Amino acid sequence: MERLGRKWGRAKLPKLGWVTFRWSRPLGGEVRSATVSRKGGHWFVSFLAGDQATRRPGDQATTPEQHAMPDTVAGIDRGVKTAAVTSDGEFFDRPFITAGETARCRRLQQQLARTTKGSANRARVRAHLNKIMGRVAGRRADFCAVTAAYLTAKNALVVLEDLKTRSMTACASGTLAEPGSRVAQKRGLNRSILDKGWHRLELALISAARYTGTRVVKVNPAYTSQRCSACGFVTETNRESQAVFRCKAAGCGHTAHADVNAAINIKHAAGHAVSACGDLGNSRSVKQEPVSRATGRTPT
Known part of the structure; x- marks a missing residue:
């Protein structure tokens, strides 16, 4: 692998040869492997590199033994109105899809319903949908990563509710023998929970905590x-x-504020x-x- 300029580089990949890519961030260490993937009509290459900032010569990356501010604690309440609220009264949220993208998705879903399974037209409509939803997923992942980095850098202990997101977003339609109740209301709640990225934020906090020495604790909700x-x-x-x-x-x-009060209770627990x-x-x-x-x- 070699760098061609400030924004561009190239890597020699098996069976592909030299591939040019946009250099979006510093690698920070020796490259060990590369993974090529496709998402939303775009190709990506990710590199696995050693972390020079936290690694001693000859050793793997290590987590700090103690946080820089060892006495700091924050409880985090995750909600469907605001993605995350801390016990210190900080609110973290952002829209992941624009009004224009929402209208575009609705039209594409209507077109998808009128296409024939296995047809080229159906594949084209799905590709357009995947492109939009790929941008939405990218914004959500960026929000969770930035929020997690901020919270773990500021707090030695981060407390979350032990929420079973998969069970909470299970389908409420029931069975033919026992149909579910308030299915439409439950469907809307499920979409709100998944849109806010509750589980993704939890994973981002656990990942970011490795670099700051933060402890992530889950308590009874x-x-x-x-x-x-x-x-x-x-x-x-x-x-x-x-x-x-x-x-x-x-x-x-x-x-x-109800969310701040809940976050304080989570912190106390x-x-x-x-x-x-x-x-x-x-x-x-x-x-x-x-x-x-x-x-x-x-x-x-």
């Missing part, structure tokens, strides 16, 4: 959005809307499960509130 971060009172009426949280406990009245349900052993459901033995009622 039960009642983090209903619990008051000031007094600990839990009720579903605390969250008045998507953005407004107002504690209903007598003498409290704490008010905050670091190292242990959220204790709104009391003992979270194997014999107790995480969705069950503790019951008083004296009265047999759920305490308020």
Whole structure:
């Protein structure tokens, strides 16, 4: 491999010979292998290189033993309105698809429905769709990588909810014998979750943490959005809307942005499960509130 200029280089690949490519970023070390892939009608070449910044002579890249700011902690609440909100009150979000691309995708999907399977016209329409969705996926991946790099550089401990994204986005249509309920509503929620890239952000945080020494911890997500971060009172009426949280406990009245309040609860739950349900052993459901033995009622 050799560099041809500031923006261009070339690599000698097996069975292909010399291939010219656009040099988009510094490699940072000795090249060990190259992978050629195609996505959205474009060809890409990625290089596996040793990390000179964190590698001692003769050793592999290592994670720092301690973060540069060891006492910093951040809880992160992932949502469908805002991609990520931290316990420090920082909001991270961006649109991944433009209005014009949305309209274009809708027209292409209508054209795709009218084409014949296996036809050249169908392949052409799918190629146009893949080109647009490739740009959307690239923006989402860039957002997650940049956000993860910022959060891990700033915090020694990052706390996330242990969300089972695959189960949460499962189809709600059910079976012919037992059809699902509110299928259209669930379909919209699934699209919002996948669009915000919850799982991709988690993977990006774990990957970026290797370079800063950050620990990524996942905690029980039960009642983090209903619990008051000031007094600990839990009720579903605390969250008045998507953005407004107002504690209903007598003498409290704490008010905050609902996502920030949830992020603070996630931060407080670091190292242990959220204790709104009391003992979270194997014999107790995480969705069950503790019951008083004296009265047999759920305490308020």
